[in-house]
Amino acid sequence: MNPFPLPKQKNLRADCAWVIYQILEQGKSSRECLERVQRRHNARDNGWIQEMSLGVMRRLPLLQYWLRTLLDRPLKGNKKVIEHLILLGLYQLQFSRVSQHAAVGETVAAASYLGGAGLKGLVNAVLRNFQRDNVGDKPIDNPIIESGLPKWLYNAIEQSYADKAEAVREATNAMAPIWLRVNRQQISLSSYTQLLDEAQVGYTLSTSHPDGLILEQRQEITALPGFEKGYFAVQDGAAQLAAHLLGAQPGDRVLDCCAAPGGKTGHIAEVTPQLDYLLALDADESRLKRVKENMIRLKHSVDIKQGDAANPSTWWDGVPFDKILLDAPCSATGVIRRHPDIRWLRKASDIDKLATLQRDILDALWATLKPGGTLLYATCSILPQENKLQISQFLNDTPDAQLLPVIKTETRESPGRQILPGEAQMDGFYYARLVKSDKSV
Structure with a gap:
């Protein structure tokens, strides 16, 4: 399939749909796609694009299931990216804090930035039908779809972990915390936590990680105390x-x-x-x-x-x-x-x-x-x-x-x-x- 170019004009939802398209249709990593898109947005919008695009990845089987029930036939060629825009709209309506009005209206408007001005009516109809028919509230008797995982990985976890499989799947879909590793060659753990206290940054310590701490809330890493001085690195507890x-x-x-x-x-x-x-x-x-x-x-x-x-x-x-x-x-x-x-x-x-x-x-x-x-x-x-x-x-x-x-x-x-x-x-x-x-x- 031909790669779909990044829209010439920036638009929050169009750019987010482009990221989703690149991952699912072109096999690009989210890191690579987000780096390209985030160069042209501010920090707040970049955070939104990352949250939404990765949220779609977590809920993809369910979103695709809904899309199949709402769309008469798949879109092809350069129109395919509009399917990914619709997936983004469905995710906003069902799983995000975005207002229903903005989730529909702004998503429909974004179609024009993706070369789909003629498909705005289709996008609007799909999202309105999802709302009107309460599609997101209808039960689905398919554990693989509900898991948010591809079938092969669902089965591999089931086979490998038996009674722990459900807990593994739930943890796999959870949001990961941010761990820091304090650089003991530049500053002690106690001295660095004092800097965090002064900056009113919440954290917890780990008894099994002598150099580690976990941030209580997501933060702009480069804005944390001592980033430029090399006081810490971002590193998960397992890697530490x-x-x-x-x-x-x-x-x-x-x-x-x-x-x-x-x-x-x-x-x-x-x-x-x-x-x-x-x-x-x-x-x-x-x-x-x-x-x-x-x-x-x-x-x-x-x-x-x-x-x-x-x-x-x-x-x-x-x-x-x-x-x-x-x-x-x-x-x-x-x-x-x-x-x-x-x-x-x-x-x-x-x-x-x-x-x-x-x-x-x-x-x-x-x-x-x-x-x-x-x-x-x-x-x-x-x-x-x-x-x-x-x-x-x-x-x-x-x-x-x-x-x-x-x-x-x-x-x-x-x-x-x-x-x-x-x-x-x-x-x-x-x-x-x-x-x-x-x-x-």
């Missing part, structure tokens, strides 16, 4: 566990693999500043720019390289690493609550490919690890195929790999710690810690 589980020691050579955008790299540098060497590696050159920007703001000195993790000969100097953090490419099914577009960008067929890639990288990096060294395997996935099944198979196939448990209940058959979305307000995440046996012992 990585540096501590890795356990790097002064004098160690450390590799953070698949490091972009650099959150865990920065935390490793903060927890153990006396490292001999810290390398942040990523295959994506554009994302490495974010790593560089973050390291500069946080005032960390780190070696940053572009390279294929599965092919160390192109970037490794041959000196073994004491510690390796492998934040492996994955389905990102554990962070859907934070990036709801992932559920529509990811396909069931992707999982086998990702599992193969993860294993290729594991095998390649294992050769760069010093005997007696530790590799921490991490994903932001909740799917066993990428996590405990992956590590269990690696242990069976790798004679010099030993499990160093993260939690007491681990076994070689069920290794690692699986964090589920919403657990202690964290994202879904998986950790497994492996030690390379020292042949000299």
